[in-house]
Every structure is written in structure tokens, then in C-alpha cells.
Amino acid sequence: MSTTTFEIKRILIPYDFSETAKLSLEHAVFMAKLLKADIYMLHILESVSFTSAFGAAFGSVDKKLETESNQKLEEIAHEIFSNSGVTIKCFTEVGRIYKKIVEVAKRENIDIIIMGTHGASGYTKFRAGTNTSKVVEEAVCPVISVQKISHRVGFKKIVIPIDNTPQSRQKVSYALAIARAYQSHVYVVGLINFSNEENKRKFHIKVDQVEEWLAQHEVTSEKKFVEGDNLAKMTMQVAEELDADLIVIMTEQEPSITGLFLGTYATQVVNHSKIPVMAVHPQVSDLSTATLGY
Numbered sequence: 001m002s003t004t005t006f007e008i009k010r011i012l013i014p015y016d017f018s019e020t021a022k023l024s025l026e027h028a029v030f031m032a033k034l035l036k037a038d039i040y041m042l043h044i045l046e047s048v049s050f051t052s053a054f055g056a057a058f059g060s061v062d063k064k065l066e067t068e069s070n071q072k073l074e075e076i077a078h079e080i081f082s083n084s085g086v087t088i089k090c091f092t093e094v095g096r097i098y099k100k101i102v103e104v105a106k107r108e109n110i111d112i113i114i115m116g117t118h119g120a121s122g123y124t125k126f127r128a129g130t131n132t133s134k135v136v137e138e139a140v141c142p143v144i145s146v147q148k149i150s151h152r153v154g155f156k157k158i159v160i161p162i163d164n165t166p167q168s169r170q171k172v173s174y175a176l177a178i179a180r181a182y183q184s185h186v187y188v189v190g191l192i193n194f195s196n197e198e199n200k201r202k203f204h205i206k207v208d209q210v211e212e213w214l215a216q217h218e219v220t221s222e223k224k225f226v227e228g229d230n231l232a233k234m235t236m237q238v239a240e241e242l243d244a245d246l247i248v249i250m251t252e253q254e255p256s257i258t259g260l261f262l263g264t265y266a267t268q269v270v271n272h273s274k275i276p277v278m279a280v281h282p283q284v285s286d287l288s289t290a291t292l293g294y
Contacts, residue, residue, distance in 0.1 A: 006177040012040045012110040014101050014135075015073065020116025020148040025076075027146060027276070028114045030153050032086045034181055039088040040108055041077065043069045044100045066092045098134035105139050114144045117271060133267050136251060136279045142174060144246075144278045145270050155182045155246040155276075161235040162207055163191045164199070167250050167282040172210055174280050175248040179219045184245075186214055186221040189238050191231050232268035239275050248278045 011028045015021045028039050045065050069092040077088035093100050105113055117132045136143045160175045162168050179186050190207040192200060207223050214221040224242075228234045239247050251266045270277050 006111075006174055008035050008111045009037045010040060010108060010110045010112075011037050012042060012101070012105050012108070012113045014097070014113070014115045015041045015043050015076075016116075017043075017072070018116060018148075020146060023148065023153075024114045024116050024144075024146045025080075026153045027144065029080055029084055029086050031112075031114070033084055037111075039080075039086060040091065040104070040110060041073055041088050042091045042093065042101065042104050043073060044097050045069065045092065045094045046097055066094070098131040098138070101131075101135050102138045102140075105141060110141055112142050112144065113139055114146065117145045117147050133270055136266065136270055140281075142278055142280045144276055145273075146276045147274055152245055155179075155184050157187065157242060157244045157246075158182075158184045159187045159189055159235070159239045159242060159244040159247045159275075160210070161189045161191050161231070161238075161247065161249060162210060163231055164194065164203055164206075169206065169210060170283055171248045171250050171280050172213065174278065176214060176217055176219055178246065178248070178278070179214075180217070184219070186219055187238075187242050187244065188214070188221055188223040189235070190223065190225040191234050192225060192227040193229055193231060193234075232265045232272075235265075235269055236273050236275070239273070244275050246276050246278055247273060248280065251279050251281050 008031065011032055013021070013025050013028050015025065025039075025041070031037065032039050070090060073088075073090035073092065077090055080086055080088055091104060093104065095103070101113065101115070104110070113135060115132060115135065132143075132145050136145065155178060158175055158179055160172055162172075175186060178184065188207055188210050190203060192203065194200070204225070207225070211221050211223050224238065226234050226238050235247060235249070247269065249266055249269055251263065266279060270279060
């Protein structure tokens with residue numbers, strides 16, 4: 001089994017000054033203190049210049065807003081540094097929200113993005129959810145999405161939903177890394193949406209292997225099986241029943257005419273889960289070992 005180091009040293013927070021963004025920042029500060037990481041806080045001005053032929057006339061307004069935004073971000077960063085010692089680098093940029101988040105994450109070699117799914121301050125609830133899904137789809141790093149309703153900071157209970165797809169167990173290595181850093185308890189949840197008894201027997205073996213692998217890496221866990229038709233609803237329901245703090249999923253992208261789009265399962269969980277969701281892109285390798293460097 002190969003070893004992949006999942007090291008978090010740079011955390012990106014798209015910040016729109018909403019309550020959800022503030023909660024995401026709390027998660028980021030907690031993670032940064034735990035892992036001795038830096039935070040990159042990004043505010044995006046989605047200017048009229050990107051939607052109108054007359055955008056040039058609004059250049060001076062954008063500059064003024066950019067200056068004001070940077071001042072507000074710096075005030076927040078200074079307060080957090082004074083209280084926690086966590087360093088925050090601030091950015092205000094102009095562009096389409098999800099594209100700019102993805103661009104900055106790539107440019108700054110970000111290891112993980114933490115963002116709200118329904119921040120209503122900077123843009124509408126519908127638009128916020130869309131932006132989060134697009135970031136999850138296109139970002140090269142894992143993305144943790146947070147809703148305003150999720151109030152706890154820290155991940156003491158992690159749910160790993162496992163289905164019968166070949167890629168499903170890839171998420172386990174990332175969940176392991178987070179669990180070891182946060183000293184979490186992991187729930188391995190087998191999602192069964194098929195009726196063949198032989199397939200069920202084989203699937204139980206796969207889930208058992210995940211639990212055994214976590215134990216080998218000194219992470220406490222327990223397994224649970226649920227049956228139904230809608231994997232996303234099954235995942236969110238069992239996570240709520242377990243009072244979990246984090247759900248770790250694969251993006252499981254599906255092909256479309258224009259390329260790739262986020263699969264129905266991932267879209268539903270990211271946009272509707274009351275519990276923070278960490279979404280990871282499938283990799284070529286299967287169940288590799290990941291560790292957090294700190």
C-alpha cells in the first residue's frame with residue numbers, strides 16, 4: 001500500500017462577511033492552530049465589468065471597494081493574530097466568484113479550501129450554493145463546505161460513507177489524516193442501494209477492511225450499514241443521527257457534453273448537508289495512506 005502525504009499548510013477562506021463565512025473562518029483558525037498552518041482570506045468583488053459592456057466606467061468604483069474590503073479583511077486578520085497567533089494573508093480580487101477561488105487556490109498552492117455553502121451577505125443563497133458546487137468541482141485541492149446551521153468547530157465525529165463504486169474508498173486516506181490530527185472517532189457507513197445478496201456479502205467485507213485499516217493506523221472507528229435508494233439522503237440522515245461533525249465524500253464527477261460536472265450525489269450532499277462536508281477528487285490509486293504533516 002503506497003503512502004501519500006496529505007499536508008495542510010495553506011488554508012483558503014473565501015470570505016463574504018456573512019455569518020457562514022465567519023463560521024468557516026473559525027474552522028480555519030482552529031485547523032491552522034492545530035497544524036501550524038497559514039490562512040489565506042479572499043474576498044471577491046463580482047463586478048459589473050464582468051457582466052456588462054460598460055464595465056470600464058466602473059473601474060474606479062471597483063478600486064474603492066477593493067481598498068475598503070482589504071481594510072476590513074486586515075482588521076479581522078489583525079484581531080485573529082492577536083488572539084490566536086495565526087497568520088492570515090488577505091486578498092481582494094475582482095472576478096467571477098467560483099473561478100477566482102479556484103484560480104487563487106492554484107496560484108497560492110492552497111492545500112484545502114473551507115467555505116460556506118449559503119452565505120447570504122455577498123450573494124444570494126442560490127448563487128452561494130452554486131459557487132460552492134463549482135469550486136468543489138474545479139478546485140485541485142479538497143474543499144470543506146460549511147452551512148450556517150452547523151455550529152460546532154472541530155471534527156470529533158467523522159462519517160465516511162462507503163458505496164459500491166471502485167473510487168469510494170479513496171476518501172478513507174483523507175479522513176484518516178483529519179481524524180489523526182483532530183483525534184476523531186470515525187463512523188464507516190456502508191451505503192447499500194442494491195439487492196443482490198452475494199454483492200452485499202462482498203460489500204460487507206470491503207467495509208470491514210476499511211474499519212480494520214483505520215484500526216491499524218490507531219484511529220477508533222465503528223461501522224454501520226444503511227439501505228435505501230437515495231445515497232445522498234442516506235448519507236445526510238445517518239450523519240445527523242450520529243451527531244457527526246464532518247462528512248468526507250468523493251466528488252465522483254460524471255461526464256457531460258462540455259467535460260465534467262459534479263455528480264448528483266456530491267451536489268446534493270455539498271449543498272444540503274447541515275453538517276460540514278469535505279469533498280475530495282478521485283485519484284488513480286486506491287486506498288493509499290495519507291498523513292497530515294505537522
